[in-house]
Amino acid sequence: MKKIISCTINGVKQELYLDTRKTLLKMLREDLELMGVHLGCGGGDCGACTVLLNGEPVTSCLVLAADCEGSEITTVEGVQQDDKLHPLQQSMVEKGGIQCGFCTPGMVMNSLALLRENPQPTESEVRHALSGNLCRCTGYAKIVEAVMDVKNLDRITG
Amino acid sequence: MKPFEHFAPDSVGEVLDLLQSIPKAKLIAGGTDLLLQMKQGSAQPDTVISLKNVEELRGFATRKARFRLGAGMTLRGITRSPELKKHFPGLVYAASVVASEQIRSLATVGGNICNASPSADLIPPLLALDAVAHIVSRDGQRDIPLADFFKGPGKTILKSGEILLSLFLPQPSGNMFYSKHAPRQFMDLAVVGVAVRLQKNQGMVREARVALGAVGPTPLRAKKTEALLTGKTLTPKLMLEAGEMAADECSPIDDIRGSAWYRKRMIKIHVRRNLEALL
Numbered sequence: 001m002k003k004i005i006s007c008t009i010n011g012v013k014q015e016l017y018l019d020t021r022k023t024l025l026k027m028l029r030e031d032l033e034l035m036g037v038h039l040g041c042g043g044g045d046c047g048a049c050t051v052l053l054n055g056e057p058v059t060s061c062l063v064l065a066a067d068c069e070g071s072e073i074t075t076v077e078g079v080q081q082d083d084k085l086h087p088l089q090q091s092m093v094e095k096g097g098i099q100c101g102f103c104t105p106g107m108v109m110n111s112l113a114l115l116r117e118n119p120q121p122t123e124s125e126v127r128h129a130l131s132g133n134l135c136r137c138t139g140y141a142k143i144v145e146a147v148m149d150v151k152n153l154d155r156i157t158g
Numbered sequence: 159m160k161p162f163e164h165f166a167p168d169s170v171g172e173v174l175d176l177l178q179s180i181p182k183a184k185l186i187a188g189g190t191d192l193l194l195q196m197k198q199g200s201a202q203p204d205t206v207i208s209l210k211n212v213e214e215l216r217g218f219a220t221r222k223a224r225f226r227l228g229a230g231m232t233l234r235g236i237t238r239s240p241e242l243k244k245h246f247p248g249l250v251y252a253a254s255v256v257a258s259e260q261i262r263s264l265a266t267v268g269g270n271i272c273n274a275s276p277s278a279d280l281i282p283p284l285l286a287l288d289a290v291a292h293i294v295s296r297d298g299q300r301d302i303p304l305a306d307f308f309k310g311p312g313k314t315i316l317k318s319g320e321i322l323l324s325l326f327l328p329q330p331s332g333n334m335f336y337s338k339h340a341p342r343q344f345m346d347l348a349v350v351g352v353a354v355r356l357q358k359n360q361g362m363v364r365e366a367r368v369a370l371g372a373v374g375p376t377p378l379r380a381k382k383t384e385a386l387l388t389g390k391t392l393t394p395k396l397m398l399e400a401g402e403m404a405a406d407e408c409s410p411i412d413d414i415r416g417s418a419w420y421r422k423r424m425i426k427i428h429v430r431r432n433l434e435a436l437l
Contacts, residue, residue: 001161001162001163001164003164019161020161020162020163020164020206021159021161021162023193042197043194043197044190044194044257044258044260044261045345047258047260050260053263056234056263057259057260057263058260058263058264059258059260059261059264062189062190062193062194062261062264063189063193063264064164064186064189064193064206064208066164066166066208067164067166067186067189067208067210069166110259110260113259114259128344129259131258131259131343131344131345132257132258132259132260132261132344132345133258
């Protein structure tokens with residue numbers, strides 16, 4: 001069974017005709033080719049598919065696309081500003097918070113939600129916030145460091 | 159996943175009409191449990207009714223001498239509510255230790271209750287706060303103490319055509335403390351969960367609530383332990399006895415997360431520690 005879904009993705013209005021079984025994750029990857037949304041466990045445990053849904057971080061594998069009618073969605077593709085990396089992305093690069101890169105989009109999206117609420121988080125606040133994002137390279141120390149060390153915090157508002 | 163029809167009504171009235179015409183429809187709020195079950199095939203609904211647009215399920219408000227907590231409030235919403243932080247810090251803490259930030263953005267208090275998992279983190283604190291479930295259907299409405307809401311793992315007293323609309327919480331008397339025991343600090347289910355609320359007058363316990371999670375087919379009130387504490391002054395000996403009595407009152411099972419013996423031990427320790435925290 002199919003349904004028409006209208007939502008705003010990375011600032012662009014979209015109207016899609018989708019199978020009701022489709023998850024937000026699959027809609028973003030298959031219908032909009034936003035491949036930064038990664039499928040890891042498919043059960044809400046690993047956080048690789050994290051996107052912002054109306055500003056809140058969610059595991060997009062556990063959201064029905066049909067439930068996103070009228071929503072605003074931001075993926076990692078919508079984070080960079082004027083073709084330049086977002087300060088958080090820049091910090092991940094500089095601090096070595098990226099190894100294989102599989103968990104990185106999810107880490108970035110969840111950290112972005114944290115920094116918007118709390119621009120100068122403590123280490124334990126970062127670790128608490130990122131507890132739903134697994135890094136199989138186990139590069140947590142550098143990821144936490146990168147989130148705590150974002151420069152130009154005033155640019156995080158975007 | 160089996161194909162299904164998806165409805166997204168805007169009001170409780172429409173939800174109840176749909177439930178009346180399609181009694182086997184599944185309600186979806188956060189979806190963090192149902193969607194998993196559908197992916198695994200243990201739930202195969204033909205119809206899904208989304209509760210996301212239902213205004214009446216939202217929000218937290220004061221009504222006369224009590225508080226109304228909408229069943230559709232997300233756990234993240236609970237952890238961000240200044241009013242809930244002020245009046246029910248123990249409940250806010252319980253919401254903050256469920257799963258992850260991403261899951262808390264989706265999962266709702268009503269979902270946590272209606273899934274009726276014995277280990278649900280929000281249920282012991284709500285039992286300790288004397289929460290009342292406000293249930294509506296096309297035939298009317300009824301208010302049931304949350305303590306009488308659960309029938310077994312995954313089973314509640316909700317009848318076909320009924321939905322949990324909100325919870326009523328009386329003005330809290332005394333302080334409530336929740337503690338969760340799990341091997342991992344985050345992203346884990348409770349091996350035991352313990353909520354204790356005490357109202358004291360000049361050091362004497364006037365009212366006690368002890369609610370236990372993950373140690374029986376449903377979350378439960380340890381009523382003998384509550385009676386033991388009432389009318390007494392907390393001493394190290396009494397707190398120890400209360401822990402032992404609570405361990406006697408519960409009936410845990412052996413499973414992958416812990417043995418029955420271990421769970422009873424942890425109940426004893428957490429009840430005592432929570433009492434110490436409320437000294």
